[in-house]
Amino acid sequence: MTPPGRRRGGPRAIVGVFLGYAILVFFALVFLYPFVIQAASSFKTEADAAAHPLSPVPDPFTTAAFAKIFDSTAFPVWIGNSILVTLLITAGRVFLDSLAGYALARLSFRGRGAVTAMIVAVMAVPGVVLLIPKFLVLNQLGIYNTYAALVLPLLVDAAGVFIMRQFFLSVPPSLEEAARMDGAGVFRTYWSVILPMARPALITLTILSFQASWNEFPHTVVAVQSPQLFTLPRGIANLVSGSLGAGTQYPLKLGAALLATIPVAIIFVIFQRYFVRGAAEGGSKE
Incomplete structure (x- = not known):
């Protein structure tokens, strides 16, 4: 018989699946976070971007950068x-x-x-x-x-x-x-x-x-x-x-x-x- 810990859906299998997904999510966040920063910084003011470069939340939210892109x-x-x-x-x-x-x-x-x-x-x-x-x-x-x-x-x-x-x-x-x-x-x-x-x-x-x-x-x-x-x-x-x-x-x-x-x-x-x-x-x- 197959040991209980190795049965399909047993505790070890569940832990292995959880760890696998946790690792994938971690590396996905590491890969995606620079893109999040890029998008967020596009809607920041000059002062906010310089003071909080890694913040994913613009404060205040503004589209002035895009207007300047097309005007200047x-x-x-x-x-x-x-x-x-x-x-x-x-x-x-x-x-x-x-x-x-x-x-x-x-x-x-x-x-x-x-x-x-x-x-x-x-x-x-x-x-x-x-x-x-x-x-x-x-x-x-x-x-x-x-x-x-x-x-x-x-x-x-x-x-x-x-x-x-x-x-x-x-x-x-x-x-x-x-x-x-x-x-x-x-x-x-x-x-x-x-x-x-x-x-x-x-x-x-x-x-x-x-x-x-x-x-x-x-x-x-x-x-x-x-x-x-x-x-x-x-x-x-x-x-x-x-x-x-x-x-x-x-x-x-x-x-x-x-x-x-x-x-x-x-x-x-x-x-x-x-x-x-x-x-x-x-x-x-x-």
């Missing part, structure tokens, strides 16, 4: 640039990464293994190492300090190509053979037969691409110099550096950061189930 900064310009750049980069990555992933997964050509190995190797290279080469290339091409400099270098990423390749490898080849028997070419097979099946992977790639391009900061440092081309991360970094003069400006800075967080949070909440499903399916691929 170029926030509307930054958010407009971010929307334009993010949409172009996300659309380009979803199309080009899926196209490259399909080619590496299904097309036979000389050097395919070497190309795949180089893509995996690029994923291991820290992005900061490529900043100076990016600047030199953009300068030589004559597109430095333009919208093209913000978009073109980020249209394809190695991680996206790898994700799509792994998904396409799991698609049964019989589907492509049936499409070829019906007279479909390579691109028609990819576009009309295989791509609709890749919806979970495409949504995962869309979320990752949107988040990465929306929050991209290092590339903007070497790509543009004009304040009229600043995106949200570059503009907020300008605020953090003290561009408005004296004072900590905590409510202003944290309010701008809070506004910049909202679009990514909305996208993730809307497509969360597809993201989790795509990640689970990607993780089960060989």
Whole structure:
């Protein structure tokens, strides 16, 4: 017989479950508390934020920081640039990464293994190492300090190509053979037969691409110099550096950061189930 202490639902099991949930709640609070402070500080006065920086309750509650964000900064310009750049980069990555992933997964050509190995190797290279080469290339091409400099270098990423390749490898080849028997070419097979099946992977790639391009900061440092081309991360970094003069400006800075967080949070909440499903399916691929 099973000892009483080890029975399902016994005292030890209940204690274990309680401790497990307690640990999870503790780490959840540790992770979430900085975001709570960020949101609360956005509605504080300058004096309250400086005197009580870790208080989650604004005293008094005010929206003056948000009014100042739109009146005293170029926030509307930054958010407009971010929307334009993010949409172009996300659309380009979803199309080009899926196209490259399909080619590496299904097309036979000389050097395919070497190309795949180089893509995996690029994923291991820290992005900061490529900043100076990016600047030199953009300068030589004559597109430095333009919208093209913000978009073109980020249209394809190695991680996206790898994700799509792994998904396409799991698609049964019989589907492509049936499409070829019906007279479909390579691109028609990819576009009309295989791509609709890749919806979970495409949504995962869309979320990752949107988040990465929306929050991209290092590339903007070497790509543009004009304040009229600043995106949200570059503009907020300008605020953090003290561009408005004296004072900590905590409510202003944290309010701008809070506004910049909202679009990514909305996208993730809307497509969360597809993201989790795509990640689970990607993780089960060989």
